[in-house]
Amino acid sequence: ESAAVVIALVLLGKWLEARAKFQTTAAIRALNALRPETARVRFGDDEREVPLDSVRVGDVVVVRAGERIPVDGMVLEGQSHVNEALLTGESMPVPKAPNATVIGGSLNGEGVLVLRTTAIGAETVLAHIVRLVEDAQAKKAPIQKLVDRVSAVFVPIVLLIAAFAFIAWGFYNGNWEQALLNAVAVLVIACPCALGLATPTAIMAGTGVAARQGILIQDAEALEKAHRLHTIAFDKTGTLTRGEPQLSAFIVNDDEDRNRALSWAAGLQAVSEHPLAKAVMRAAQEAGIAIPRARDINTHPGRGLHATITDAESERSFALGSQRWMDELAVAIPGSLSTRAQAMREEGYTVSWLAQTNPQLKILALLAFRDELKAHVGETIRALKARSVRTVMISGDNEINARAIAAQAGIEEVIADVLPGAKADTVRTLQRERGYVAMVGDGVNDAPALAAADVGIAMGSGADAAMHAAGMTLMRGDPRLVLDAIDISERTYRKIRQNLFWAFIYNLIGIPLAAFGWLNPIVAGGAMAFSSLSVVTNALLLRRWRAGATQESK
Numbered sequence: 001e002s003a004a005v006v007i008a009l010v011l012l013g014k015w016l017e018a019r020a021k022f023q024t025t026a027a028i029r030a031l032n033a034l035r036p037e038t039a040r041v042r043f044g045d046d047e048r049e050v051p052l053d054s055v056r057v058g059d060v061v062v063v064r065a066g067e068r069i070p071v072d073g074m075v076l077e078g079q080s081h082v083n084e085a086l087l088t089g090e091s092m093p094v095p096k097a098p099n100a101t102v103i104g105g106s107l108n109g110e111g112v113l114v115l116r117t118t119a120i121g122a123e124t125v126l127a128h129i130v131r132l133v134e135d136a137q138a139k140k141a142p143i144q145k146l147v148d149r150v151s152a153v154f155v156p157i158v159l160l161i162a163a164f165a166f167i168a169w170g171f172y173n174g175n176w177e178q179a180l181l182n183a184v185a186v187l188v189i190a191c192p193c194a195l196g197l198a199t200p201t202a203i204m205a206g207t208g209v210a211a212r213q214g215i216l217i218q219d220a221e222a223l224e225k226a227h228r229l230h231t232i233a234f235d236k237t238g239t240l241t242r243g244e245p246q247l248s249a250f251i252v253n254d255d256e257d258r259n260r261a262l263s264w265a266a267g268l269q270a271v272s273e274h275p276l277a278k279a280v281m282r283a284a285q286e287a288g289i290a291i292p293r294a295r296d297i298n299t300h301p302g303r304g305l306h307a308t309i310t311d312a313e314s315e316r317s318f319a320l321g322s323q324r325w326m327d328e329l330a331v332a333i334p335g336s337l338s339t340r341a342q343a344m345r346e347e348g349y350t351v352s353w354l355a356q357t358n359p360q361l362k363i364l365a366l367l368a369f370r371d372e373l374k375a376h377v378g379e380t381i382r383a384l385k386a387r388s389v390r391t392v393m394i395s396g397d398n399e400i401n402a403r404a405i406a407a408q409a410g411i412e413e414v415i416a417d418v419l420p421g422a423k424a425d426t427v428r429t430l431q432r433e434r435g436y437v438a439m440v441g442d443g444v445n446d447a448p449a450l451a452a453a454d455v456g457i458a459m460g461s462g463a464d465a466a467m468h469a470a471g472m473t474l475m476r477g478d479p480r481l482v483l484d485a486i487d488i489s490e491r492t493y494r495k496i497r498q499n500l501f502w503a504f505i506y507n508l509i510g511i512p513l514a515a516f517g518w519l520n521p522i523v524a525g526g527a528m529a530f531s532s533l534s535v536v537t538n539a540l541l542l543r544r545w546r547a548g549a550t551q552e553s554k
Contacts, residue, residue: 008525034105034126039070042114055120063113071104072124073115080111129216129475142221143496144199151195158190158511165515182517189510189524194531198499201539206492213547214460214475215485222455222471226489229389229455230434232482233415233427235441236395236402237371239459240409240479243275243442245371247283248349252365253334259289261365265354267292268307268320272299276352276369294318300325301445302396302419306357317358323351323398324417326363331355337366344368348404350397373408380479381410387486390434394418394426394449423449440482457482484547495542499535506531 038049042060052070055061060076063069069082081093084106093109096102102115105126121127162183169179207217217223234240250265252258266284269277270291284291294307304321319329323341326333333341333353341351352367381391392413395402399416406414418426423439427449430437439446439453447469450456456470459477474481510527513519519527 032130034068036068036070040064053121055117057117057120059117061115061117063108063115065108065110065112067108069102069104069106069108069113069115071115071117072119072126073102073104073117075100075102075113076116077114078112080113081109082113083107083109129211142224143493143500144203144220147195147199147500154190154195154507158186161190161511161515162186169517178517181521182514185514185519185521185524186511188521188528189514189519190507191528194499194503194506194528194535197532197535197539198503199496201536202492202495202499202542205539205542206488206495206545209543209545210485210488213484213488213545215481215488215547216460216473216475217471217485218473219471223489224493225436226438226455226472226486227493229436229438229486231390231392231430231436232384232438232440233392233394233430233449233453234411235423235439235446235449236393236397236405237275238442238477239440240377240393240411241371241373241405243371243477245275245279245350245369247279247367248370249344249368250283250365251337251340251368253337253363256364258365259287261354262287263289263291264309264316264318265320265365265367267294267309268297268305268318268354270294271297272305275371276350276367279369280367303328304352314359316356318364319353319355319357320367321352323353326353326355329355329357329361331357331361331363333363337363341366341368342400345398345400346404348401348408350401371405373405374477374479376478376480377409380483383480383483385410389486392430394423394439396445424452427452438482440479442477457485480548488542488545491542491545495539498538502534502538503531 035052037052039052039055040047040049040062041055042062047062055071059071061071061073065080075096075098077098079095079097082096082102083093084103096113101118102113103126104119104124119125122131165186166179166183169182170176203220203223206223207220210217237243237245250258250262252261262280262284265280266289269280270293272278281291292309292311294309297305297307299305300321302322302324304319304325306317306319308315308317310316319325319331331353345351348370350369350371352369353363354365354367355361355363384391390413391411392415393402393406393409393411394415395405396418397405397416399414402414402416406412415426423441423446427437427439431452431454436454438455438457439449440457440459441447441450442459446458450458450469455472457472457474458470460473460475472485474485506527510519510524514524
């Protein structure tokens with residue numbers, strides 16, 4: 001009967017383990033459940049409901065009010081509000097109009113939307129999120145590797161203790177049956193189920209609940225390190241600021257024609273995806289100015305670009321970019337414009353220059369851009385300081401402008417005039433000086449720095465390259481999610497330590513008791529099952545965590 005009860009208790013422990021793993025993967029199942037099985041595709045004047053697998057990129061899909069959006073796409077017609085809460089953690093429905101992007105799996109509100117499909121199947125945002133969460137849950141955190149090394153020593157020691165107990169009891173009283181029971185009790189109580197569950201269940205619960213709140217954790221190591229950070233470095237544009245700068249001033253030199261100079265600037269920027277380039281394009285379009293086509297475009301990251309424009313009158317070459325770029329080209333800047341530019345930089349404007357390089361080298365216009373800080377940036381920086389985390393802003397902008405933006409955000413330390421390729425070196429320097437460093441960014445030029453940091457945190461609204469290089473991705477552009485990422489890291493790591501403590505306590509108390517014959521195998525099996533249950537239950541408490549709920553019970 002002892003054998004039967006022990007086997008039953010071990011199976012109970014395994015069932016509890018399987019049930020716990022099923023609960024920790026609830027987030028993945030919830031995300032997978034968002035995928036509709038069919039889509040309503042428009043074929044000319046006809047609409048037909050087809051299996052989702054039949055939809056192709058470029059197909060026009062109609063989504064009625066109250067339906068789940070089946071594909072990633074761009075809105076062609078209609079206006080509505082879309083609930084993206086399960087994908088981004090954003091609680092409020094997001095307004096959608098023509099040219100807006102929508103995510104497959106989100107819930108359409110009150111209007112009918114007509115979409116052009118941009119991604120299907122494994123290429124959708126939803127599929128990408130599911131893969132990232134699955135990968136993170138499958139990876140081992142550094143502390144789990146330590147547990148594995150301990151287990152590699154622990155198991156042989158337990159086998160030796162069991163063998164010693166068997167031999168000692170057998171020779172002590174000659175009752176080999178009792179000796180065997182005591183040895184089995186040692187093996188059963190030491191079954192390292194709780195030890196093996198301690199870290200994975202906490203990691204799976206933590207990454208799962210974080211994904212539901214808009215924080216994608218691709219790397220278990222990043223989850224473990226986030227709560228130990230000494231310094232967080234922020235990119236400026238798109239991370240601290242909205243990333244949608246406006247062309248606030250376009251001041252031409254001397255007798256230059258303003259509209260003509262603006263058309264040249266727009267022609268140079270027409271093929272660029274840079275936020276400043278888009279601001280120039282918007283200004284030209286709003287002014288109703290025809291935009292010429294540029295050719296022989298050469299870009300110089302962190303500086304500017306050079307190109308040629310041919311019109312009915314002549315062929316001219318232009319350069320557009322930063323003060324550094326003008327200095328390298330040896331373009332003289334008139335004193336009046338230089339004074340104006342300095343004043344604008346001190347007020348927080350980003351200044352660029354439009355220059356003609358052929359047939360004559362001269363400045364044509366000053367361009368001044370203004371980008372507003374995101375909401376809650378100041379609140380986030382203050383909260384980080386309260387945690388004794390130092391904040392730094394790393395920017396390719398000039399120091400005067402960078403310091404003006406940093407002062408608005410409450411960041412005291414600024415590293416400016418940093419070229420894209422040097423951001424990673426700057427992060428490594430901070431690591432040598434200060435220990436654990438996180439980098440928060442959103443652009444392609446931030447990817448090397450995100451990869452170099454101990455914890456790379458990418459804004460989900462940014463470039464794919466940044467998200468692939470980072471250990472964490474924030475699905476919303478809300479800077480407060482940085483605090484939430486640190487908080488879920490802290491809570492997850494606390495659960496891991498608690499689990500390991502209880503797992504070791506059970507073994508440290510139970511093994512001697514079993515070896516001295518004070519526990520029979522039935523009681524040992526029950527204790528082993530209970531240890532697994534306690535560890536799993538403790539880890540599952542993480543599922544109560546909510547982003548922004550830093551005062552909730554731990």
